[in-house]
Amino acid sequence: MMYEFKVADLAEEFGVHRNTIRNWINSRTLPAQEGPGKRYAMKVSDYVALCDKFGIIPKVNMEMAVEIEELKTITTAQTGQPILQLGEKTNTLFDDPSWGDVCLTCGTCASACPIAGVNGLDPRKIVRMAVLGLEEELIESSWPWKCTMCGKCEEACPMNVEIVKLMRRLRSRRPRNLVPGPIHKGVAMCLERGNNLGIPKDDFAFLLQDLGEELAAETCPGFTTPLEVRGSRLLITVNSKEPFAEPDDMKWWWKIFYAANESWTVSADNWEGVNWGLFSGDDEAMKTIVGRIVDNLERLHCEALLLPE
Amino acid sequence: MRENRITLDNTIHTKLATYHDPCNYGRKSLKAFGHGYFEEGRIITRACCPSFVDMEPNRNGNYCCGAGGGAWAMPYAPERVFYGRIKARQIQECGAKMVIAPCHNCRDQLKKSLNKEFDLGIEVKYLWELVSDSVIIPTKK
């Protein structure tokens, strides 16, 4: 451990002239190294020895230094806490320092977050835990799934920490069978059957036709649902909750299209517009599902995509 | 609307209306694409609802409804409602009786959860539901 000093300060401490200190340094009577900002450093042991010689009480002493060996002797039993090892671990949660290292621990994000305090956690603590490498604890925590990835914290953060990306990374690190709720099952179902709720192709086509007839009778004379119409201007995706539970809600968009005399279509397969991979942290699935929509666009020669979300 | 392909009747919805900024349309689009869709939804809402008020804070500073990021489907309902208390307060404080939500998640949280949990006494509509209910169907088709 080194004792850092300025020549003037040391001269005052020992009651000698500044030039005396400089002479000692030059003659190596005082073994000190010159550092930046006209500062010098010497070993604390040399400093203490010098103080002894002059009969003055050292400002610092060896007991004040925490020796690494001493740290190692602090056992779990003594503190009740496992010792946290810093500095040797590569943080696999971060892509770059903007994900956490730049955090000032100011707590602004926690003040902005509507669920700060739930389970004793908040975005500041999550970022800090991630910086400290507490990955397992974070991946096991349900907190990142209660966070809505709304970005309010990021908007408030003075350091632009990528808090939402971190939350999503934490989600993606969960084993898939431990993803809470139905969202991973929805992703798996979508990959297998083309929509999150596994609605069969024939049922979907029949429902759309039926609803179209209803709409024609209600407000839009002559309306028919344009399923798989090649060369339509717009391709429209569908949120599977609608055909599943709230089918009449689809008619709102259809009525607008009718009034605007729009050219549009819905594909018979892979029409799902809700990409739950975004929320479950599954980039591969997201890509596949988006790719299928692009395939539909090309196959049906549509000009534009409308995700009526 | 811009191309005059649809005409909207602004006399149907007379209640004081407000517009909920979905995080993904606004704040997160601004970050991802450099454009936050804050004004588009308001222009459409005001074209249907002349009596309009904004919540505070709004746009980039808006509070999430509490059901985003998949939270509507998560098995953490008490937390979701707790989260939504701020949204509920924003709605109450602005005095609106009609809340326009341009996102499926937000609409479900506002209509099926917060409205009941916090006795808001509001009507909630999708943005396109509002347009559909306001659009004038051309007579000759």
Ligand code: SF4
């Ligand atoms: S993104 Fe998550 S952590 Fe940040 S304010 Fe929203 S809910 Fe809180």
Ligand code: SF4
């Ligand atoms: S607001 Fe940003 S800098 Fe402040 S604690 Fe949160 S993440 Fe860190």
